[in-house]
Amino acid sequence: MKGIVSAILASAFLTSQFGGSALAQDHILISSDWGNVTAELADNAAARALADMLPLTIEMDDHLRQEKTGGLPAALPSAPRQRPFSAGTLGLWSSADFVIYYRQGRVPPPGIVILGQVKGDVAIFDRPGKVTVKIDNAR
Template identity: 70%
Template sequence: MARIAGSTSAALLLTLFMGGSAMARDQIRLSSDWGDVTAELADNAAARALVAMLPVTIEMDDHLRQEKTGDLPTALPEAPRQRAFTVGMLGLWSTSDFVIYYRNGKVPPPGIVVLGQVTGDVSIFDRPGKVRVTVDAAR
């Protein structure tokens, strides 16, 4: 693959990877006592349903020193799943288990629904313990 320079080209590749065209995507903000980050959402039914329930506050636990995970108030619809995850990916394990990945890795079948990608420094979540995260529309 040819090397692509500049943040615009990198953003275009990320957009295409997450499901389609280079049109603008919805963005959300994840706020906690540990800091705030923004994320660009994937183009799928689960991500659209997440936007419809915002704002939402999620009590999140650390899981396997690779992710923060917590229950959404209601289930999201199914969407295509994959097994690999990358730093900053937002995912859905079960239909209501919201996940923020701060390391790379793989999950067992059936895999995760990709909800989006953090565009800020996701390392704020790379620490043991619980955290309360509020998810709302980015401004």
């Protein structure tokens, strides 16, 4: 028993010293006919559930000339919400409404669950009309 506890403590120490949690390093690839971007997932239950759904194909609509929105195949668990967002924020409006924000702004209450942050040029989505995106683990 003492050996197991020591191994767990050593593993936790090494993780904290050399890279944090595995999820904090999880990256996804979002691809479309308009281009590709990568994003780093947030460290919350909703982002973990999104990662478990991959790969996904989502038909997205333009909304308010600030975001692309599309339905997920299943609801994600709740997580803390916030109202402000930046360009590149990946969010969850309702439990199954995936959002890619390509401009910064603020949403009305109750706010959005943050799923992650795009690391590439999110301006590829700054155009009117629908787009089909494929989301998968980045390799």
